[in-house]
Amino acid sequence: MKILYFAWLKEKTSLAEEDLSLPCGVSTVAGLMEYLKNRGGGFADAFADSTLVRVAVNMEHVQTSHPLNNADEVAFFPPVTGG
Amino acid sequence: MIRIQTKDFDAGAEIKNLVSGKGNIGGVCSFIGLVRDFSASEQSGEKITAMTLEHYPAMTEKQLEKIETQAQERWGSIETLIIHRVGRLEPTAQIVLVAVAAAHRDVAFEAARFIMDILKTEAPFWKKEEGPTTSKWVEAKASDIAKAGLWEKK
Numbered sequence: 001m002k003i004l005y006f007a008w009l010k011e012k013t014s015l016a017e018e019d020l021s022l023p024c025g026v027s028t029v030a031g032l033m034e035y036l037k038n039r040g041g042g043f044a045d046a047f048a049d050s051t052l053v054r055v056a057v058n059m060e061h062v063q064t065s066h067p068l069n070n071a072d073e074v075a076f077f078p079p080v081t082g083g
Numbered sequence: 084m085i086r087i088q089t090k091d092f093d094a095g096a097e098i099k100n101l102v103s104g105k106g107n108i109g110g111v112c113s114f115i116g117l118v119r120d121f122s123a124s125e126q127s128g129e130k131i132t133a134m135t136l137e138h139y140p141a142m143t144e145k146q147l148e149k150i151e152t153q154a155q156e157r158w159g160s161i162e163t164l165i166i167h168r169v170g171r172l173e174p175t176a177q178i179v180l181v182a183v184a185a186a187h188r189d190v191a192f193e194a195a196r197f198i199m200d201i202l203k204t205e206a207p208f209w210k211k212e213e214g215p216t217t218s219k220w221v222e223a224k225a226s227d228i229a230k231a232g233l234w235e236k237k
Contacts, residue, residue, distance in 0.1 A: 006139055007209035008220050039132060059142035061205065066108030075139055075207075081123075082136065082208025083116055083179055083199060 001049035001069050003032075005046070006077035008013065009053065029055050030064040046076075051077050054079055084163070085147040087138065089170040102184050103165050106211070113182040113236055114193035114199055120174035123221045131212045132152070134170045139207040143167070146206045150198055158194045161185045165198060167183055167208065197234055204231040206211065 013036075021033050026054045030050075037047035047053065050064065056075040057066055068074065084101075094115055102108045122129045151163045162184040172178060180199045185191040210221040 005206070007137055007211070010140075017140065056139070056142055056207070059145045075142065077139070077207060078209060078220060079228075080204065080207050080208045081221040081223055083136070083203045083208050 001068065003036075004073065004075040006075065008078055009046045009076045010046045012042045022068060022083055027067060029057065029062060029066045029068060029074065032068060033064065033076075036078065052078060085144065085151065085165045085167075087140070087143055087147075087167050087169060089168060091168070091177055092166050092180055094182075095178075097180060098182050098184075101162050101182055105162065105184070107160070107186055108184045109186045110188045110191050111182055111184045112193055113180065115177055116179040116199075118172045118174050118176045118178060120212070123210070123224075129214050131171050131174065131214050133171055133213040135171045135211045135213070136168050137209045137211070138167075140146065142207045147202070150201045151194065153201070155183070155196065155200055155218060156192045158190045161190060161194055163198065165202070167206070168201075168210070175197040184196070192228065200227075200230045200234060204226045 001020060001021060002017060003020055005013050005015055010016050026032050028033050033047050033050055036043050054077055055062055057072050085179060098111055098113060102111060118134050120131060122131055147165050154163055155161060164182040166180040168178055181195050183191045183194040204227055211218055212221055
């Protein structure tokens, strides 16, 4: 799957996007966030407080309980501030 | 119609184009958002020298189209236009234009407000403010989430 990071999540992870195979045992957005946080460093910092992170799967806003599969495009970002 | 662009827009020309040749339109309501010279965070109110808008291009398009569709489903026969700029903008610059043309004014006012309220919470844009010494990401406001939520009950 493809993972995208925006705004301060991009800055903290030092990554705009990456390709990742769904890690073993991960089946939801919450599971993926835990996996990414466990990478440590900037990822641990970015995902330290999961209540500050919003998620889209295939460009639709979802809750962290949303299921994932390998063909998904997952994006992590702060609450939006356009307009 | 939606457009995401770095360049400025001419609201007058855009509105003229929106209603051109449409005899069923009785009024247009438009909203233009501008860059302020003070911070969005209520406590600080610090001077800002510029603002950079980042977005998630494909999702932005998808979400703005969805908002237009929802407005059209809700109010029927209306013409809508959303233009949103991205990139670095300085105080007084135009950020966003929302225009709704309808047969009667009530629909135009309501639908324009609906589009702005939902855009504020659903469209994936993020603002970073630059001050004289530091820069920081703007935090979302609870009042914006509350305003968008009000439309769910109606």
